[in-house]
Amino acid sequence: MGIREQWIAYVTLVVKEVRRFTRIWLQTLLPPAITIALYFVIFGTLIGPRIGQMSGFNYMEFVVPGLIMLAVITNSFGNVVSSFFGNKFAGNIEEMLVSPMPNYIILLGFLTGGVARGLTVGVIVTLLSLFFTDLNIQHPLVTVSVVILTSILFSLAGLVNAIYAENFDDISIIPTFVLTPLTYLGGVFYSMSLLPEFWQGVSKLNPVLYMVNAFRYGFLGISDIEISWAFTMLTGFVVALFVFALYLLKTGKNLRA
Amino acid sequence: MSDNVPALHIRDLTKIYNNGFEALKGVSFDVLPGDFVALLGPNGAGKSTIIGILCSLVRKNSGQVEIFGNNIDSHFSRAKKDIGVVPQEFNFNQFEKVFDIVVTQAGYYGLPRKLSLFRAEKYLRELGLWDKRQDRARTLSGGMKRRLMIARALVHEPRLLILDEPTAGVDIELRRSLWEFLTEINDQGTTIILTTHYLEEAESLCRNIAIIDRGVIVQNTTTRDLLSQLNREVFILDTQEKLADFPTIEGYSGRVVDGYCIEIEVEKSQSLNELFVALSEQDIHVLSMRNKANRLEELFISMTQSTDDQRPSQ
Numbered sequence: 167m168g169i170r171e172q173w174i175a176y177v178t179l180v181v182k183e184v185r186r187f188t189r190i191w192l193q194t195l196l197p198p199a200i201t202i203a204l205y206f207v208i209f210g211t212l213i214g215p216r217i218g219q220m221s222g223f224n225y226m227e228f229v230v231p232g233l234i235m236l237a238v239i240t241n242s243f244g245n246v247v248s249s250f251f252g253n254k255f256a257g258n259i260e261e262m263l264v265s266p267m268p269n270y271i272i273l274l275g276f277l278t279g280g281v282a283r284g285l286t287v288g289v290i291v292t293l294l295s296l297f298f299t300d301l302n303i304q305h306p307l308v309t310v311s312v313v314i315l316t317s318i319l320f321s322l323a324g325l326v327n328a329i330y331a332e333n334f335d336d337i338s339i340i341p342t343f344v345l346t347p348l349t350y351l352g353g354v355f356y357s358m359s360l361l362p363e364f365w366q367g368v369s370k371l372n373p374v375l376y377m378v379n380a381f382r383y384g385f386l387g388i389s390d391i392e393i394s395w396a397f398t399m400l401t402g403f404v405v406a407l408f409v410f411a412l413y414l415l416k417t418g419k420n421l422r423a
Numbered sequence: 424m425s426d427n428v429p430a431l432h433i434r435d436l437t438k439i440y441n442n443g444f445e446a447l448k449g450v451s452f453d454v455l456p457g458d459f460v461a462l463l464g465p466n467g468a469g470k471s472t473i474i475g476i477l478c479s480l481v482r483k484n485s486g487q488v489e490i491f492g493n494n495i496d497s498h499f500s501r502a503k504k505d506i507g508v509v510p511q512e513f514n515f516n517q518f519e520k521v522f523d524i525v526v527t528q529a530g531y532y533g534l535p536r537k538l539s540l541f542r543a544e545k546y547l548r549e550l551g552l553w554d555k556r557q558d559r560a561r562t563l564s565g566g567m568k569r570r571l572m573i574a575r576a577l578v579h580e581p582r583l584l585i586l587d588e589p590t591a592g593v594d595i596e597l598r599r600s601l602w603e604f605l606t607e608i609n610d611q612g613t614t615i616i617l618t619t620h621y622l623e624e625a626e627s628l629c630r631n632i633a634i635i636d637r638g639v640i641v642q643n644t645t646t647r648d649l650l651s652q653l654n655r656e657v658f659i660l661d662t663q664e665k666l667a668d669f670p671t672i673e674g675y676s677g678r679v680v681d682g683y684c685i686e687i688e689v690e691k692s693q694s695l696n697e698l699f700v701a702l703s704e705q706d707i708h709v710l711s712m713r714n715k716a717n718r719l720e721e722l723f724i725s726m727t728q729s730t731d732d733q734r735p736s737q
Contacts, residue, residue, distance in 0.1 A: 182527055256517070
């Protein structure tokens with residue numbers, strides 16, 4: 167396949183993926199908006215004033231970047247895992263596998279679909295947050311690059327999960343038992359400085375902590391961790407997962423008999 | 424590319440599945456460009472495994488496969504462009520619109536948007552699905568879904584079309600119209616390989632027939648040569664008179680099915696004229712005559728049974 171044909175195949179797959187999640191927007195775009203809006207109301211407006219300041223900001227300002235990141239992570243992951251597994255389950259992944267599309271185009275297509283949904287939900291949630299607080303982005307470049315890298319990372323993780331999944335239970339295990347705890351314990355609702363020293367050390371093993379803090383740094387200019395380290399980790403995970411996902415597609419794990 | 428290059432060249436193809444099942448045991452055969460070939464075999468013989476390997480859904484253990492001279496391992500992109508596959512199971516997104524399914528498939532092959540739209544319209548019209556183009560695939564009947572899969576497989580205009588039981592579960596009228604369509608595209612130069620359980624279909628459509636059984640090609644020849652191997656045919660005759668017993672005719676054996684119907688075995692060396700003369704002499708008037716079974720079916724059964732006999736240890 168020439169470069170132009172590969173580009174056409176890539177765009178076709180991306181359009182298909184975007185069309186999928188926009189067609190079922192009641193399942194894909196509305197629920198995260200409602201959930202995060204409830205977080206804003208409960209943690210920001212009702213409980214937030216009683217908590218007071220967190221790292222020098224009122225609680226609503228502090229919690230908004232984390233909640234945006236929470237929405238981006240779950241939706242990027244959820245989009246790819248459900249779409250890819252759905253294709254696999256229904257057999258229409260074969261449409262792609264029998265075509266001359268290289269594996270990396272298939273990977274990039276699903277990846278872009280996941281990032282598109284993650285960022286769409288991120289924008290929706292950010293706009294909703296404006297009803298509750300003012301947003302001043304201190305470091306726009308950091309904010310944008312962190313959210314994109316995070317979305318890529320979790321889209322890749324979703325793809326790997328979908329390749330290994332053999333039934334619908336398998337695509338809910340990782341989000342429920344891994345993703346949600348890591349995200350909730352990743353500093354979305356609190357500053358790591360509130361934890362005892364031992365738990366601070368344990369928290370540093372959680373990759374989501376670096377993403378949330380780097381994103382918060384982009385918004386508020388504060389972080390519990392070194393930003394350069396956050397970027398290094400994010401980039402490292404993205405490269406490692408990309409190579410691994412490509413390897414799985416190449417070997418046909420759970421896709422080719 | 425030279426015209427001498429086979430459309431499909433398979434050598435020593437083997438496949439052992441993870442559960443240890445040996446699906447292909449060194450399969451070799453060629454298909455010439457423009458040919459119309461039936462790949463026949465009982466369930467589990469290896470037909471779908473061969474098709475799966477050709478379209479890269481199944482990984483072979485060893486052997487060589489070339490599509491119009493392009494090796495599927497070293498030139499997979501060029502090889503895949505030349506193949507269109509119609510699988511046995513419906514494997515499109517049931518929630519997508521008919522038109523979108525075909526256009527999207529064209530996109531996967533790198534066809535520009537304008538050409539994709541043109542081709543999708545062309546094949547949906549030819550297969551009688553144009554009026555359904557905006558319908559979701561799940562609302563189509565079984566026959567329409569089958570035709571949709573053919574339109575999807577043809578949208579990139581492959582030189583080799585592979586159909587895995589394309590007429591399974593479709594009514595007779597539709598089956599005939601699909602036969603006409605396949606004959607037409609074969610006449611236009613598309614090489615076709617088809618698997619089917621309807622042996623009448625293979626006999627009517629295909630110039631060549633390969634029979635596979637337990638992972639081995641047991642026969643690969645022209646349909647005419649294959650049928651010439653048939654030594655015995657069984658005919659059913661409807662008679663005007665009611666018969667209590669089978670008439671005594673020297674050299675012919677048979678039985679009475681019911682009073683007005685007899686079954687007669689005729690060897691290849693025997694003459695039907697002599698049979699009718701003998702019946703007339705006994706004042707038996709034949710109203711109609713037909714083959715008891717499809718001729719190819721009889722051969723198929725005898726060939727696959729003989730491989731059973733040869734490999735009792737399996």
